[in-house]
Amino acid sequence: MFQGIIWALIVGFTPFTLLGKDHIVTQKGKQFSQTDLQIAPGDTIVFKNDDDTIHNVFTASEAIKFNLGVQKAGTELRREFATAGEAEIRCAIHPKMKLKIVVKK
Numbered sequence: 001m002f003q004g005i006i007w008a009l010i011v012g013f014t015p016f017t018l019l020g021k022d023h024i025v026t027q028k029g030k031q032f033s034q035t036d037l038q039i040a041p042g043d044t045i046v047f048k049n050d051d052d053t054i055h056n057v058f059t060a061s062e063a064i065k066f067n068l069g070v071q072k073a074g075t076e077l078r079r080e081f082a083t084a085g086e087a088e089i090r091c092a093i094h095p096k097m098k099l100k101i102v103v104k105k
């Protein structure tokens with residue numbers, strides 16, 4: 001009985017453990033909430049805009065390239081990082097906003 005419950009838990013939760021974690025990065029005061037962030041492949045960064053102005057998260061790094069586009073105040077955007085590498089995240093509107101992301105196992 002007890003073993004059955006354990007087994008059910010293992011089977012039930014395995015798919016979730018294979019999925020990546022969410023990491024929250026807040027944009028407030030025209031700054032990212034952290035300057036460096038290490039995550040694992042498969043993890044997702046949730047970019048929250050807690051300012052009352054727009055932001056535009058992007059990176060032109062070699063290994064990882066993306067542009068989340070214009071992000072309205074009070075919204076959040078998600079980006080999954082499937083592969084290992086490094087990215088210097090910037091805001092296209094506020095050049096002082098910088099966040100270095102390292103994706104590694």
Ligand SMILES: [Cu+2]
Pocket residue numbers: 030054055056091092093094097
């Ligand atoms: Cu910005």
